[in-house]
Amino acid sequence: MKGEHFFVYYQQDKKFANDVLRQSESYYRSIASELGYQRYSGFWTWENRVKIYIYPDKESFLKVTGQNPWSEGMADYTNKSVISYAWNQNFLEALLPHEITHLIFRDYVGMDGEIPLWLDEGVAQWMEPQKRELLQAAMAKIIVDGKILSLDGLMRLDVRQVSDSDLVHTFYVEAASLVGFLIKEYGSSDFINFCRQLRDKKNVREALTFAYPTTVRTLEQLEGKWLAYYGGVKK
Ligand SMILES: [Zn+2]
The missing domain is CATH 3.40.30.160 (Collagenase ColT, N-terminal domain)
Structure with a gap:
């Protein structure tokens, strides 16, 4: 067809x-x-x-x-x-x-830039209409249960090697919630700019500070704002 x-x-x-x-x-x-x-x-x-x-x-x-x-x-x-x-x-x-x-x-x-897994899976999940609806509640539960994986942990985890299903769940929810946070809080055009920097071979840290120069200066700042957005606090 x-x-x-x-x-x-x-x-x-x-x-x-x-x-x-x-x-x-x-x-x-x-x-x-x-x-x-x-x-x-x-x-x-x-x-x-x-x-x-x-x-x-x-x-x-x-x-x-x-x-x-x-x-x-x-x-x-x-x-x-x-x-x-x-x-x-x-x-x-x-x-x-x-x-x-x-x-x-x-x-x-492109295929050869440094695209982290959380971003790849975060964007893909954000485009699933139902998942988007459930994200707030799923994040709240992870926060309440004390199962939050730090931003650094999220960025480093290769979920393909993980067999603990709770950790896999946390990874996917956090990945989607981080993308959702960036798009909802700062708009699509900044997010597109962020992706463009990755396409042009900047790493994630460089791309973030380039696309969000006034709002997200460091990963620590990003982590604090992202968690606060879903009702949590950075430990
Ligand atoms: Zn996927």
Whole structure:
């Protein structure tokens, strides 16, 4: 099935594939505009369209991709594709905006800059409409439970190596909440500027102080303001 920016490959459920295509085009427009990438709007057309593969069931998806059993889908940066299987609403409402964001973000910042995992996952989650709604409560709970991972810890953690599911949860919530904080508190254009600095090979600290010269001078200051925004205090 062909759209303006996407090819959808499916085997069985044509109606579902149709929904996927329609939603993908809609997410593409809203995500690109929110991240300020309108000038890239011609980027994913014709043979550069993103390919979405919908396998009929989880078993065939795992067999083809060799992913971990808990994986529900993936973005493949090299082949500009999203791969998953025909499951429930979460495909349309969560997986699709998440993986499309990964691809748009990578297209913009490139593959060889120093893009930390928390930022990659933070941006992708921020574009999932439902997650955005739940973030405030999830952060409040982490704060109340005393499970906050420091900003420094967040920046250094390679969550792919972590098996403690609580810590994985904390990582994802904090990553999304930090991106949410920067965008809501200081606006999209500063955030886009921050991403542009990363694309131009500054590291995270340099990019932050460049894009937020008056508001976030140091990581310590950022940590304090971010936690305060969600009702916590820096220890
Ligand atoms: Zn992700």
